[in-house]
Amino acid sequence: MNEKKHVMKPLPMHIETRAKSRIEIESADSVDAKQEVAKGTVWAVVAAPVLIGLLIAACVVGGLLLFASDGPVALVQKWVSAIVDM
Numbered sequence: 001m002n003e004k005k006h007v008m009k010p011l012p013m014h015i016e017t018r019a020k021s022r023i024e025i026e027s028a029d030s031v032d033a034k035q036e037v038a039k040g041t042v043w044a045v046v047a048a049p050v051l052i053g054l055l056i057a058a059c060v061v062g063g064l065l066l067f068a069s070d071g072p073v074a075l076v077q078k079w080v081s082a083i084v085d086m
Contacts (some may be wrong), residue, residue, distance in 0.1 A: 063075055
């Protein structure tokens with residue numbers, strides 16, 4: 001059989017390597033900006049449920065005032081009749 005031997009080539013005596021490096025420098029301004037963004041996110045997460053709760057309370061109070069002459073029981077009766085009569 002005709003077998004070929006795989007011959008490795010010798011490596012050169014000097015090999016040039018290049019290393020890329022990134023230097024990240026954080027200034028006090030960038031750290032402050034990140035903290036402010038985090039604070040704003042926390043306030044948004046806290047404020048959203050509070051605003052939704054206030055809206056719900058305003059709707060309930062408005063509904064009670066709308067049917068104030070009949071009271072909350074009449075409000076529930078009218079709401080159920082509105083749903084059932086659809």
